[in-house]
Each structure stands twice: as C-alpha cells, then as structure tokens.
Amino acid sequence: MPALLNINDKDFDAKLARLTHRQSENLSDISGDVANIIADVRRDGDKALYYFTQKFDGFTLNDDNLRVSQSEIDDALNKVSDDQLSALKMAANRIAAYHERQRPDDALWVDDDGVTLGWRWGAVDAVGIYVPGGKASYPSSVLMNAIPAKVAGVPRIAMVVPTPNNVMNPLVLAAAHISGVSEIFRIGGAHAVAALAYGTKNITAVDKIVGPGNAFVAEAKRQIFGRVGIDTIAGPSEILVVSDDKNNPSWIAADLLSQSEHDPDAQSIFITDNGDYANHVCRAIEEQLNGHSRADIARTAWENNGSVIIVNKLDEAPQIINKIAPEHLELAVDNPESLMENIRHAGAIFMGRHSPEAIGDYIAGPNHVLPTSGVARFASGLSTLDFMKRTSIIGCNAESLANIGPAADILAQGEGLESHGRSISIRLEQLNESPK
C-alpha cells in the first residue's frame, strides 16, 4: 500500500519528512573496488578495458572492435522502423530547438570607472556520454545528453555503451547517429568512465562525462570528478502529480505508474483535494497493473514508495511541493499558473491536464535529465550551459587602474599580500611619475 497522508494529520510534517528521501553522503562500500578499476585502466590502458569487458559483458574485445564501425551504424539504421526513425528525428529536432534557446550571450562593456568588463562563453572541447546497456539502454537518453553538447558547439562527442554478449540496441545506435555523436565505444562500467577521463591508446580523454549509470558508474564519476567535469549523480526517478477531481482517473493512474515502472526505487506522489477521487485513481492503478509488462517493478515502487496526500484545497499543495522539490511535477488543474507562482523547487513542471510527464521524457524539448532526491532545491536539469564555460574579461588602462587600483591596494595590504599590492602600486607610481 502506498502511504496515505492527510494535511490535517497531527503528525503530517513528520510523515512528509519520512517521504522525502534526500541523498546522503557519498561514501559507498564499492569505492575501493572502483578505485582499483580506475587504477587498472590508468596502468594497463586498453588491455584493462578488454579484460573487464570479457569479465562483465562476456565477449572478447580488441583494438579492432572496440569502436563501433560505420557499417554497424548503417545496419542499425536499417533495422529501425520508419516510424521509429521519424519519431527519433522529431524528438531530436525539438530537443535541439529548445536547447538552442539556452545558448548564452557574451557580454562586454566599459563601466563608469573606465574598466572594460565582460565574459565570453565557449564550448568544452570533448564530451563523453555514458549510455547504460541492456534493458536500461534508452535511445531517448542518448538524445538528451548528446544534443545539448552538439548545440553548445562541442566538437567531439564520444559515447560509451556496454553491450553484454556483444548485443547492441539498434535504436541506441540510431539515436547516436542522429545526435551527431562522433565516436561510439563498446564498453561500460567504471572502466569505461576511467578510459574517458584518463584516455588510453585507442580512446582520447574527454573533458566532461555525462549520462546515467549503475552504482559503479556513479562512483567512478565521483572519483574522477575534478580531473574531468561530471553531471549531477542521479537518484531514482520521481513524479509528483497534483490533480483536482476533474481528470479521468485512468490518466492520473498512468502518469503515476509512468515513474513507478522505471525502477523499484522510483517514487510517485499524488496530491488531490478529494479523497473519493484519490480512491478512483488508486483503483485505476490496480487495473493498469493487471497484466502490465513491468508489473513487478511498478507495483513494488508504487506500494513501497508511492504516496497519496489529501489536502483541503489545492492551494495547500505548493508548500508541500517545496519541501519535496520533486524531479517532475504535474499540475493537472484548470489554472496551473496560479499554483506555479508559489512553487520554488521542481526540476520540470508539466502544466495542465494534457501534459503527461512522458512527453517531457521524449519529445517536448526540455531535457529529461533532471535533479532527483530533492536536489532541485539547488540544481537544474541538464542544459546547453553544462557543455560550455565562461571566461571573465577584465581590462584596465592607465586611467581606470588609477580609479580602482588604490582601493585594491588597500585590501591587499589588509590581507598581508605584498606582491598583490605591489603589482598595482608599481603601475600607479609610474603613472604618477609621467603624467600624460
């Protein structure tokens, strides 16, 4: 049974706090194993990759088949149906269009003191994209990680994907092709992350690694962070649906299950102002779980982590939402804008009755890599900015240095940093000696 909460419960806040699973500290008991794998890759290079691939993925890898060939990509494109290919292309175009709007502007101005100030954005040189293998090998994930990098102007995008028993998912290869991925390597796990971070003979190191993976991949990303950049470490997927009693209960049931079916740890929370309606939705969930292709996963997630929260009025929802800071938030009501005004923390908001979260996973355009586990309190979804970096620009001439330099000299002296002060005062002295 999912947890049932009512905002009028005496212990509501305590119950709500138990619902919200914040990420805890990062130390994990696999960190030693992962450190050893990384050390092996640094020492043995490609040979280590071949060893671990034999061990974990059960096939023989070598210099000739490490990289997926163009003919394999062509084969994959032939295996994908026309419907699938055009759906992928439509998704790619919409994702590119949204992320184009995120490209930041450069700036350069001269301020009142005559100082030239500004910044310039540039793309990262090389990005690595981790794509999980097997059943969790999602083509949509390839689009969502690669396209923003492409839009940012990243010249080289290297993808790694484990292929257990050397079986590839043609949709994943098609998505990589459509997204403009430059290189695809048939490896996964912590060793693939290490290869991207440190490089081997056959794989040139990248500057940033993004994409979801299992616990070993997440720990490897944590360990190589600093050497290269990484995206946020993702937790289980979450959805919070706010609905009045005017939606078809089956719609809301499908929305809640669309997270539950991801992962036994996924969390679906439902807020409504009508207890009878909540019962209808719960019954619709039971109906949809009957014969569901992922019934076990979805039922486990819904019963262990699901929750129904009854409020007196939907106006009470935002205060609850802000405590949870959900990854996905659906506002399935007539006037979602008025609720949104009071919502401070959410990864993505789906507005109105016809915006199921799944459109955001695939086709809407915004990124589906979003902050989980309450991380929306301080972080954003993946964006074009994650593949760019900003250089500050500062320019003084003799006059503007004379305007702002003396104050800097005072502060440098206050910090006991002699040469900091001298680098300014020595220029000001010369200026004073030879006035223009």
Added chain:
Amino acid sequence: MPALLNINDKDFDAKLARLTHRQSENLSDISGDVANIIADVRRDGDKALYYFTQKFDGFTLNDDNLRVSQSEIDDALNKVSDDQLSALKMAANRIAAYHERQRPDDALWVDDDGVTLGWRWGAVDAVGIYVPGGKASYPSSVLMNAIPAKVAGVPRIAMVVPTPNNVMNPLVLAAAHISGVSEIFRIGGAHAVAALAYGTKNITAVDKIVGPGNAFVAEAKRQIFGRVGIDTIAGPSEILVVSDDKNNPSWIAADLLSQSEHDPDAQSIFITDNGDYANHVCRAIEEQLNGHSRADIARTAWENNGSVIIVNKLDEAPQIINKIAPEHLELAVDNPESLMENIRHAGAIFMGRHSPEAIGDYIAGPNHVLPTSGVARFASGLSTLDFMKRTSIIGCNAESLANIGPAADILAQGEGLESHGRSISIRLEQLNESPK
C-alpha cells in the same frame, strides 16, 4: 630555479605536459576521518561542534557564543579604518554590479506545434559560506562568495569561520556585514561543513555550501555533495602572464609573485618572445623577493612550480595556453584582443599592460573564485547562476498533445515503458472519441 622551456625544444610538449598539474581522483586518506566527523555531527549536533572547536581551535564554544553577535560585528566595524571600509564598500558595489548582469532571464513561448515551453529561474533558499580562519581568512573571499548569492536573491546566507583561540579578523566581519550575510557561526573544519549540510539545533541546514578551505573542508564538501550543492573544489592558485619586451620587468615580476606568495603550491608561468627580457623579469623577481614579507612561500612556489616559456612569436602563446587552461591569464601586450581570439580555456583574462591580476582578486567586479588545475577546460568561475536553479516548463493542450504525442508513444514503446506510452495514448484516445 623555475623551469625554463623554449617552444623550439625537441621535447617541448613533454616538458609542458609535466608543468600542467591536472587534478587526479578524489580519494584521499583523510576520507575516513572526515566521514567520522560528519557522523559525529549528525549524531551529537551542536555538542559535536563544541567538542571539535575545543580540540582544534582551543576555546570553549556553547549555545551562547556559537553565533557571532551583533555587538561583535559593530565592534569589528569600529576597528576597521575608514580607508579599509570604503575600499570594502567600493569592492562590494563593483562585485554586485558585475554579478547583477549575470542574472538570467526567464523564458516562455509557444512553438509551431502549439506546445508551451520555457523555463523559470529561482534562487536557492539558503546558502552556507565557508571562510577559512587564521592567516588565510580573507575578507575579499567573503565578498566574492556572499555577494553573488545576495544578487541571486538568496534569502538566507549563513557563514562559518573558524576563530582559533577565539580571535576574529575584524575585516572578515566587516566584509560579511557589507555583503548581507544573515548569520555568522564561529566554527570551521569538516564539522562546520557537516553542520551546514545536516543542520543542528542551533544551525539550520542550508541547500548549498561554497567557499575555500583546507583538505578536511574540501573532503567534507565532497562527502556531503548530493545532500547539498557545493562549488568546485579549488586547487592551488595559478597565473600565466604573456608579455612582450615593452613592459617594465618589475611589473611582470610583481604579477608573477602575486600568485607565488599565496601558497608554496601556487604556480606562475611566464610566456615571452624575448629571452633577454625574460632574464630581466627573473632578476626583478629576485630583487622583489629580497625582504618580501612572504619570501619563503613566494620563493618556494616560484622555484618549484614557476616556469618561463620562450616562444618565437607571441602568436604561438594561445596553443600553449589552451593546453594549460590557466585560472588567471594576463595578456600584457598592445593588442590583447588578437591573442584572445585563439584562447579557448582560461578562468579570467586580464587585458593589456595595466591589468594586473590583483585587481581581479579585489575590485574589478568579476568573481575571483575561478577554476584551477586545468578545470577551465570544462568549468567557469563562481557566478550568480551558481546560486539559482532553473525549472523547465512544459504545457500541452489537447491539440498540441495530438501533434507531438504519437511520436513520444512510439519512442516509449521502443523502450518497453508501457505506462509512459499509456499516459499519452489514453489522452489521445479520449480526444479521438470526442472530437471538438
């Protein structure tokens, strides 16, 4: 002796590679100690803070003096000279003005398929600022970390600063006051980071922690990352100065020493096209080291990590700079813009002969928290954006869902995610049953 490289050396690339110290993996041998300290704070709360303060800072802390009082802040303001106070205020105003320009815009549009798309930025609710104690307790650091948070609209800024033997730096308190810091706690070390991340009875948890610290602080930030946000872990400071032979050698010497004096691990690199001029600069460095208040630190850093690189023409500098991705880059030449065009990776660029790096540390306006150790390849300096987060907005109506939904359904089926597909198809079915 600093390393002397000439771009015409046969082994130049190998020598250059040895110069660039990239951050390596994060596992450190203090991670167990830090994990224990964090666990103690989570279990014992304020009592653990008082215990560690007695142990490390040598004075007795309790519920009454944990937080710095308003009268202590007033006292500090009285101790600071008028010159220092107005220098701090000038710096604060310039930093605020620069960071105001970084405030991002919200966006909302309806695309050709009728889908409402956009994003909304919001501030983090509460930020913790770590300020090192003792000699490295820099007021400029307080300004650079607190003001962008204030500009972002963060309502609560909590600062922690260790005060060995209960001695405070009045300039640090003054800077905190000027920056709009809400609360100041007299603690430091890994336990202070743990208190900010998890909260105690007397310290409410924050959502993001920024600011430099020693190895224990850095490791604690790594470990609580995910629970709360953190800034990039900073390495030793670096400067790369490009100069032709027309600058007063003493100017360039002071600029190079302004990094060397920070830390024995700091790195100063000098690129010029004239070997004789390089000798003049090195001689000026020796002269300025004579009687320098931080001679030991500066000399150690310059001799162990310093480097002079001679090129044939300054046009060859950008390719070298891009390999190093320096934190600070000075282009002390007549036409710095033409060099800048080819520079892809640098934290901040100081343009021309009258832009010593120290003006960026204090007064220019851009943030002095910048990516070190080559991290400028993939990361930016601290900015207003680091204290804000973006929520994606997605809104379909019945018509636009009919336009983009079918493709999403196809992709969901391709990924075997039944409820994802159903959440879309079930809405489209109802639409087909009752056409408008």
